[in-house]
Amino acid sequence: MAEEYLPALEALVLHFKRLPGIGPKSALRMAFALLDFTNEEAQDFASAIINAKENIVPCEICGHICEGARCDICGDDRRDRSVICVVEDSRAVMALEKVREYKGLYHVLGGTISPMDGIGPDELNIKTLLARLDGVDEVIIATNPTIEGETTAMYISKLLKPLGIKTTRLAYGVPVGGDLEYSDEVTLFRAIEGRRDI
Amino acid sequence: MAEEYLPALEALVLHFKRLPGIGPKSALRMAFALLDFTNEEAQDFASAIINAKENIVPCEICGHICEGARCDICGDDRRDRSVICVVEDSRAVMALEKVREYKGLYHVLGGTISPMDGIGPDELNIKTLLARLDGVDEVIIATNPTIEGETTAMYISKLLKPLGIKTTRLAYGVPVGGDLEYSDEVTLFRAIEGRRDI
Numbered sequence: 460m461a462e463e464y465l466p467a468l469e470a471l472v473l474h475f476k477r478l479p480g481i482g483p484k485s486a487l488r489m490a491f492a493l494l495d496f497t498n499e500e501a502q503d504f505a506s507a508i509i510n511a512k513e514n515i516v517p518c519e520i521c522g523h524i525c526e527g528a529r530c531d532i533c534g535d536d537r538r539d540r541s542v543i544c545v546v547e548d549s550r551a552v553m554a555l556e557k558v559r560e561y562k563g564l565y566h567v568l569g570g571t572i573s574p575m576d577g578i579g580p581d582e583l584n585i586k587t588l589l590a591r592l593d594g595v596d597e598v599i600i601a602t603n604p605t606i607e608g609e610t611t612a613m614y615i616s617k618l619l620k621p622l623g624i625k626t627t628r629l630a631y632g633v634p635v636g637g638d639l640e641y642s643d644e645v646t647l648f649r650a651i652e653g654r655r656d657i
Numbered sequence: 658m659a660e661e662y663l664p665a666l667e668a669l670v671l672h673f674k675r676l677p678g679i680g681p682k683s684a685l686r687m688a689f690a691l692l693d694f695t696n697e698e699a700q701d702f703a704s705a706i707i708n709a710k711e712n713i714v715p716c717e718i719c720g721h722i723c724e725g726a727r728c729d730i731c732g733d734d735r736r737d738r739s740v741i742c743v744v745e746d747s748r749a750v751m752a753l754e755k756v757r758e759y760k761g762l763y764h765v766l767g768g769t770i771s772p773m774d775g776i777g778p779d780e781l782n783i784k785t786l787l788a789r790l791d792g793v794d795e796v797i798i799a800t801n802p803t804i805e806g807e808t809t810a811m812y813i814s815k816l817l818k819p820l821g822i823k824t825t826r827l828a829y830g831v832p833v834g835g836d837l838e839y840s841d842e843v844t845l846f847r848a849i850e851g852r853r854d855i
Contacts, residue, residue, distance in 0.1 A: 474702040501710035505703035507668040512699035
């Protein structure tokens with residue numbers, strides 16, 4: 460299919476196809492939409508790509524994305540420095556920040572332990588986590604509830620327990636507004652297991 | 658939601674959100690995927706945008722996208738110059754070309770008549786169609802089977818009939834491989850109406 464396109468269109472389609480969730484048809488639709496942008500809009504889009512790539516870097520403390528040496532959260536004196544929440548990536552930080560409930564710091568692992576993909580503990584920001592535990596009372600492990608996320612959570616908790624640091628994990632259960640009928644069995648099992656007095 | 662992003666990330670998300678079918682969550686996912694591109698890949702992506710926008714222009718004859726003055730189809734001597742297929746956009750040309758059945762030329766309208774959107778006949782490439790009818794025996798109107806596509810087809814056929822040019826419309830019916838049960842009533846009505854001897 461792709462070989463029938465104009466070279467300039469094909470190049471654009473190939474780039475769009477590399478984005479997550481974008482198949483050949485969506486990529487073509489996007490490329491056509493882009494042709495309808497004004498020259499200025501297309502130029503702005505291209506600049507935004509270069510600019511984001513050049514200026515967004517990991518925070519030197521926690522690994523969350525930032526545009527300086529350290530992120531807004533690490534640089535915020537009002538945050539509770541005795542709690543660190545460990546997450547897989549910056550998207551998780553942003554999701555948790557939207558809740559406006561958590562006031563501690565974060566640590567972004569940059570992935571999960573996944574032997575299938577050749578990612579071991581050394582490929583993740585685990586050493587930098589161990590190096591910043593001075594004055595930390597609790598580490599909340601908030602990796603995703605997947606097999607890799609669980610493996611990573613177990614691995615980190617085993618490293619932390621001997622250090623006498625309280626290690627917790629986000630609660631599992633039926634999502635609020637969800638329907639028991641549509642919850643999978645593992646989630647329901649965890650919801651029963653983690654039941655609380657009311 | 659967006660106001661909590663880094664400015665460079667937010668700019669990128671806003672551009673992705675302008676693409677068809679991309680909501681805030683997909684746009685954010687794409688922006689993060691882009692941060693994982695290498696610098697060279699991001700640079701290539703940005704260049705592909707600029708390049709496509711600068712080099713892809715409408716064919717001076719038919720309006721189909723091309724990278725020179727005229728498109729490959731108009732420039733191909735083997736095409737039958739006595740038939741013109743009128744379509745809404747270049748994507749329709751590409752869809753029809755994939756069939757490898759049609760050997761005539763095309764004419765890209767650049768949209769459909771849509772009073773709701775303030776698009777009248779003068780906003781479409783209709784005058785350029787009327788100007789290239791010398792030696793043309795048949796005009797196949799292949800606008801989409803939507804209300805706007807039908808309106809546009811009717812409008813053009815009324816212009817062409819007094820000129821003595823055979824004007825045809827693509828056949829409507831049940832899609833091949835489709836299931837009658839899932840076909841809508843209008844399609845079924847058209848399929849019955851357009852039935853043929855076997």
